[in-house]
Amino acid sequence: MTILGKRIRMERIINRNTGRTIIVPMDHGISVGPIDGLKNMKSAVQNVANGGANAVVTHKGVVAQGHRGHGNDIGLIIHLSASTNLSVYPHSKTLVSSVEEAIKLGADAVSIHVNLGNGEEGKMLNDFGKVSYDARTWGIPLLAMIYPRGEKITNEYDPEAIKHAARVGNEMGADIVKVSYTGSVDTFREVVAGCTIPVVIAGGEKMESDRQILEMVKGAIEAGGAGVSIGRNVFQHKDPKRMVQAISAIVNDNKSVEDALKTLA
Numbered sequence: 001m002t003i004l005g006k007r008i009r010m011e012r013i014i015n016r017n018t019g020r021t022i023i024v025p026m027d028h029g030i031s032v033g034p035i036d037g038l039k040n041m042k043s044a045v046q047n048v049a050n051g052g053a054n055a056v057v058t059h060k061g062v063v064a065q066g067h068r069g070h071g072n073d074i075g076l077i078i079h080l081s082a083s084t085n086l087s088v089y090p091h092s093k094t095l096v097s098s099v100e101e102a103i104k105l106g107a108d109a110v111s112i113h114v115n116l117g118n119g120e121e122g123k124m125l126n127d128f129g130k131v132s133y134d135a136r137t138w139g140i141p142l143l144a145m146i147y148p149r150g151e152k153i154t155n156e157y158d159p160e161a162i163k164h165a166a167r168v169g170n171e172m173g174a175d176i177v178k179v180s181y182t183g184s185v186d187t188f189r190e191v192v193a194g195c196t197i198p199v200v201i202a203g204g205e206k207m208e209s210d211r212q213i214l215e216m217v218k219g220a221i222e223a224g225g226a227g228v229s230i231g232r233n234v235f236q237h238k239d240p241k242r243m244v245q246a247i248s249a250i251v252n253d254n255k256s257v258e259d260a261l262k263t264l265a
Helices: 002-013 028-032 041-051 060-066 099-104 121-138 159-171 185-193 210-222 240-251 257-262
Strands: 021-025 055-058 075-079 109-116 142-148 176-179 199-202 227-229
Touching: 002 075, 002 109, 002 121, 021 240, 041 055, 041 060, 041 240, 055 060, 060 075, 099 121, 109 121, 109 159, 121 142, 142 159, 159 176, 159 185, 185 199, 185 210, 199 210, 210 227, 210 240, 210 257, 227 240, 240 257
Parallel strands: 021 055, 021 227, 055 075, 075 109, 109 142, 142 176, 176 199, 199 227
Antiparallel strands: none
């Protein structure tokens, strides 16, 4: 029954026809505070739902504020990890919720954040193992956000490090893994090839142009990626709904960057 339950829930956070997904993380409030685009969770979630996003990622305390009592529905992924930029070691993520609590709140999936290459890696991997076990027990999909970040990492966009990060998520039992884009189709193809679960890309810091964002998305899809998990470059966009539509043109319809840009014109 848990296998069937997981399959049903996966279809709430991934496009069942294309096998790809557009996830919009909105878990930034704990890390950096009430940034632009997330001060009103109701409108933030509804904007991306109207654009056709498959799911949002939020922390447990704002689920009710982002719930849609009307309009388009959207998958709910509750984030279980947290740290703040006020910490002396912000790369150390701590579990602040559980799979069972997320299910009680109506989650379709859960997510966890792990940073590799730092002194707290062991603790985070231990937490990952526990969450992976619980997610399998309850039949709920697990999105693992994994980045090479810490004192041992000189370049967190190094293809070899990102390839390793994606494989860690795979080996630890995640259902979807989120990593940074490596900067080229060829190198990201290696990341995807080394992973047997769907790989989605992070959006990173706010980019300078729409073209830059969409070129990154196109590169990831051409490399075999399963979609995106982009936050600030969506919810801080002047028109989040249309930005999601532009990303979807590439992710789900295999359109060119030029065609996708027409959605924003």
